[in-house]
Amino acid sequence: MDSMKFEQCLKKVQKPARYIGNEFNSIHKEWTPELMSVAFCFPDVYEVGMSHLGMKILYHMLNAREDTVCERVFAPWDDMEQEMRREGIPLLSLESRKPIREFDMIAFTLQYEMSYSNLVNMLDLAGVPLRAAERKRDEPFVYCGGPCAYHAEPLSDLVDFFVLGEGEEVNSEIMDVFKLWRDSGESREAYLEQIAKIQGIYVPSFYDVTYHEDGTIASFAPNRPGIPQRVKKRIIKDMDHTFIPEKLIVPFMEIVHDRIMLELFRGCIRGCRFCQAGYIYRPVRERSPERLFEVAEQCIQSTGYEEISLSSLSTSDYTRLFELTDGLLAMTVDKKINLSLPSLRVDNFSMELMEKVQKVKKSGLTFAPEAGTQRLRDVINKNVLEEDLIRTAKIAFSGGYNRIKLYFMLGLPTETEEDVLGIGKLAQKVIDAFYELPQEVRKGRSVSVTVSTAFFVPKPFTPFQWEPQNRISEMEEKARKLKDSITNKKIVYNWHSSDVSFLEEVFAKGDRRLGEVLIQAQKLGCKFDGWSDFFDYAKWQQAFADCGIDPTFYAHRRIGQDEILPWDYADIGVSKEFLKQELQRAYAGITTPSCREKCMGCGAAQFGGGVCFE
The missing domain is CATH 3.40.50.280 (Cobalamin-binding domain)
Incomplete structure (x- = not known):
């Protein structure tokens, strides 16, 4: 060269x-x-x-x-x-x-x-x-x-x-x-x-x-x-004795997550029915605080980073979280190293946890109710209540926060117009919760809630893998209705691109016939499709047409439960029968307890370790 x-x-x-x-x-x-x-x-x-x-x-x-x-x-x-x-x-x-x-x-x-x-x-x-x-x-x-x-x-x-x-x-x-x-x-x-x-x-x-x-x-x-x-699939059973790098590369330029990341555990106990990661990473396996302290100390010494982020699918579900955060704060506060806790749930957020999050500097707070009504949250097995969100918002506002981000999905199975408009109503209730606080707590501050919605992409290895995705016109109509329903200027609304979500679904559920489409799309100039600067839906439409493939076959068709699926080659441990049962429970509006509350026999116990054997 x-x-x-x-x-x-x-x-x-x-x-x-x-x-x-x-x-x-x-x-x-x-x-x-x-x-x-x-x-x-x-x-x-x-x-x-x-x-x-x-x-x-x-x-x-x-x-x-x-x-x-x-x-x-x-x-x-x-x-x-x-x-x-x-x-x-x-x-x-x-x-x-x-x-x-x-x-x-x-x-x-x-x-x-x-x-x-x-x-x-x-x-x-x-x-x-x-x-x-x-x-x-x-x-x-x-x-x-x-x-x-x-x-x-x-x-x-x-x-x-x-x-x-x-x-x-x-x-x-x-x-x-x-x-x-x-x-x-x-x-x-x-x-x-x-x-x-x-x-x-x-x-x-x-x-x-x-x-x-x-x-x-x-x-x-x-x-x-x-x-x-x-x-x-392969899993690591003993998280304390697997490889963890203690000398991280320090870039010359700012990157998206420019910090030390401590991986607390893999897997998730919750079983949200839309979440692929929650199923493919089962069972849950935790690292001990003692091992995490060792890694944190080494990474601080070898990088000079000023922030540590606790990484997992649901950080507040870590069983020894307060012990861990106390120990990390003891080694970071005097050095002015911030402790960041993403992936917090609204149903176990506390004043004590919030005080730990803002010990050095105040990070942003983002919560994911996912759906605007309790009925739909039950369908997707989110297992959080409206009162959980309002309680959490009041804790945050009382602690000095005046901005909260809320994340939802549009196009979930069984969704109605009431569910769509419920997103805006829930955001307004969070605003109202701020003004319900005593004036001496609000201290003349204003409040802002940012609502972000993504369009639902039914993913393989979830109970919704057989479900069709909303058509692009349906997605855009739902986003428009929600936008029009939000009249309070203290609520900011952002939404994800519908045509990108459509293509994501096509390639998530696609089979090997789509390989030629990918090659043709690259010839037409498709790249960086997750970036709005580059995404060109017309080029993708041309690629599908050139290859004689109808992409709606993969995205908008309800898949028969007896069909051979393109991803059936992969055994993630969770059985297809369990996913079918969860789909039935979803349509009945019946929630499923977390893995710590009750084992529902998903199949992941075959790998050993994790909460399956606690």
Whole structure:
């Protein structure tokens, strides 16, 4: 690679710090012939990718191996990509600036369906054949992990294999097998056959799919001996003894989450029926405060960060939260390090917790009632009451807050106009709660409530996976009605794009026939589809038309419960029968208790550990 050309590109782009590397705590190894190499790709811009905890874990873990070098790769922003294509510069790693096509492995983390076009664009920029079947023996293997790997059939023709579940153990096993295969002279297929025996590895080319005339799947089966019908996910049972990086990379520029992130636990006890993460990460497994104190101390010393964020799906459900926060405050307050507690629930928020949150500085408060009426909150099993929200709002207002953000979804199953308008009414009740406080508490302050709505995307591995999504016209009509119903200027209303939500649903529920659509969309210029700056719905419509595929088949059809689903290859532990029961309970408006209250036999107990055995 011509380094002079690359340096010239940096002078012409908006944020060159995205591409220069050499940050504090980044790892640089001398490349030798015996080293195995992994290009760890995040299919979004640097400041998004560098905020992702999973990437930090696997980057440092793989580099802890003496026989492996792992380097980071991010999607170049449009200005940089144009310069690279003009100068003939392929996609490079950040550490050594080597073309990623020279690596042994190209690993992508899939966090969001709208990043799929970036994956295709990055492979194209790298000069790597887009289709797995076209790659030769000396070309890199392309594999993917992350939550979308559980339902990634649209990428199955582009990706050599997928990792289902948590990656700390399985990524090392992948490299161990590669080390033996590399010098064996055997074919690419032989390597894939070997790793297909590892729990958690799905090789899509080892399965054949046929379709009925109506487009539904007729059969899905392994096409060779020894390949499992379904691939069981991997989980880490003992969170205290798994790898945690203690020297985090400190970027030269501001990133989205510019702080230390302490992962308290994985999984969730709640069982909200819309939440894919709550099902695919079961069972809950916690880290001890003692281990978290050790990691926090090491990260403070090695980074100089001024904020620690407690990371989980529901932070206030951590069983030893007050013990943990007391211990963390003891080591952070004098150093003016802020403690941030995202993912708080309105039903267990307290004055004591609020005081801890604002000990150093006052962070924002965001709560997610999800639905505007109690009836609909029962349908989705949110298990929070209106009085919980009002009580929490009053606690926050009494503690000096005057701005609260509320997050809802539009288009949930069984939703009525009353549910839609209920969102605005609930926001008004929060405003009213502020003015119900004594004047000496309000101290002449004003109040503001920001209401944000996303359009519901029925996701695989949830009780709503068989449900159709609202059509774009329905989504927009609901948002308009809600907007018109909000007349108080103290309530600010924001909503997500309906056409982006539609495409998210298409690729969440899509099958492998969508691979050609992704390739065609990239040719038409689709990339950064999660960014309003770039998203172009007309180009996607053109790509579907060019490939002769109707995207509404995936988004707007109620799926039969006896159908073979495109994601049935993945065994997350939670049974399909349990999800069907939860769907029935949803339509009956019956809530399901949390895992700590009562085990409902979802199936996750088979993995051992977690609340299933407390």
